[in-house]
Amino acid sequence: QVQLVESGGGLVQAGGSLRLSCAASGRTSSTYVSGWFRQTPGKERDFVAGISRGGVATLYADSVKGRFTISRDNAKNTVYLLMTSLKPEDTAVYYCATKASSTLVIVRAPEEYDNWGQGTQVTVSS
Secondary structure, rough: OOEEEEEEEEEEEEOEEEEEEEEEEOOOOOEEEEEEEOOOOOOOOEEEEEEEEEOOOEEEEEOOOEEEEEEOOOOOEEEEEEOOOOOOOOOOOEEEEEEEEOOOOOOOOOOHEEEEOOOEEEEEEE
16 A cells, blocks of 8 residues: 655745645555646546656646646655646646556546545635
8 A cells, every 4th residue: 555645735826836745655666657636626636647657758638738747756755746837727636646557658537546645735826
């Protein structure tokens, strides 16, 4: 079992930046895909970005492409999401998740992921 803890959320003005971190503990290894998702009240959890086990491959939702960057430091068992040019519509609870994988394939469906963090709130004011 992998435990995930997100941090770095907060309140920021539109156009600003935040960096989220997701620290993993427990049965960690680099053989998993990591993803960031976000959810607003009453809506489904949406894929934001994903990164392959070695960090070679990344995938982004169209809505964040060019503004968000996902990265990972396997030595620290931590995945990051750098968010720039933030917009009010980026306001959500952000979750990180992991999926055991032996390939470079990154999936968008949240039901494919095995472990989830508790989430961190990001609020972007206009």
